[in-house]
Amino acid sequence: MVSAGLEILGLALCVIGSLLVMVACGLPMWKVTAFIEANIVVAQTIWDGLWMSCVVQSTGQMQCKVHDSVLALSHDLQAARALTIISSVMGVLGLMVVIAGAQCTNCIRTEYIKARVVNAGGVIYITSGLFVLVPLCWMANNIISDFYNPQVPASKKREIGAALYIGWAATALLLIGGALLCCSCPSTGNSGYSVKYAPTKRATQNGDYDKRNYV
Numbered sequence: 380m381v382s383a384g385l386e387i388l389g390l391a392l393c394v395i396g397s398l399l400v401m402v403a404c405g406l407p408m409w410k411v412t413a414f415i416e417a418n419i420v421v422a423q424t425i426w427d428g429l430w431m432s433c434v435v436q437s438t439g440q441m442q443c444k445v446h447d448s449v450l451a452l453s454h455d456l457q458a459a460r461a462l463t464i465i466s467s468v469m470g471v472l473g474l475m476v477v478i479a480g481a482q483c484t485n486c487i488r489t490e491y492i493k494a495r496v497v498n499a500g501g502v503i504y505i506t507s508g509l510f511v512l513v514p515l516c517w518m519a520n521n522i523i524s525d526f527y528n529p530q531v532p533a534s535k536k537r538e539i540g541a542a543l544y545i546g547w548a549a550t551a552l553l554l555i556g557g558a559l560l561c562c563s564c565p566s567t568g569n570s571g572y573s574v575k576y577a578p579t580k581r582a583t584q585n586g587d588y589d590k591r592n593y594v
Contacts, residue, residue: 393556512550
């Protein structure tokens with residue numbers, strides 16, 4: 380019963396983490412304009428994402444433009460595109476694997492194999508979390524390096540956007556949920572070993588044991 384509870388909790392965390400990865404992948408707020416000058420009243424705010432760049436006017440109007448060429452993007456954006464898509468696909472694959480081996484389903488009959496399938500799903504989710512963690516840390520490092528680089532103009536400096544924080548939260552959920560799934564073990568109630576008991580020897584009326592007990 381405890382193992383089934385861990386599976387449900389781990390699967391719920393992993394599903395939420397995978398959904399957050401997809402949300403972070405689609406949001407344009409990976410890099411945002413840094414307000415580092417004396418005048419914080421600006422006419423527009425720039426958002427840079429994996430798929431588009433957006434300009435938000437002070438009046439509330441927003442205009443977005445999809446990136447024309449993948450090769451024209453920086454290396455961190457190219458890697459983030461590929462790894463977040465791979466992470467999302469692995470999240471869907473991990474969901475199918477875990478459901479196939481979950482104790483609440485009958486796709487697989489053997490308890491030992493069911494537990495190993497759930498463990499494999501946990502490994503897939505942990506790998507998915509690591510895949511999305513790499514571009515997040517890479518892009519955050521580039522943003523911080525450019526921010527403190529005096530040779531970069533103030534208009535080109537960016538800050539960490541909301542998508543990175545969402546991605547880090549998704550990574551934490553995927554790693555924790557995958558670890559819980561890896562802790563799943565076969566049910567002890569059906570271990571596959573049967574205990575055989577010898578029949579009780581009965582004594583006859585004269586006090587001797589029946590000869591059939593020795594045949």
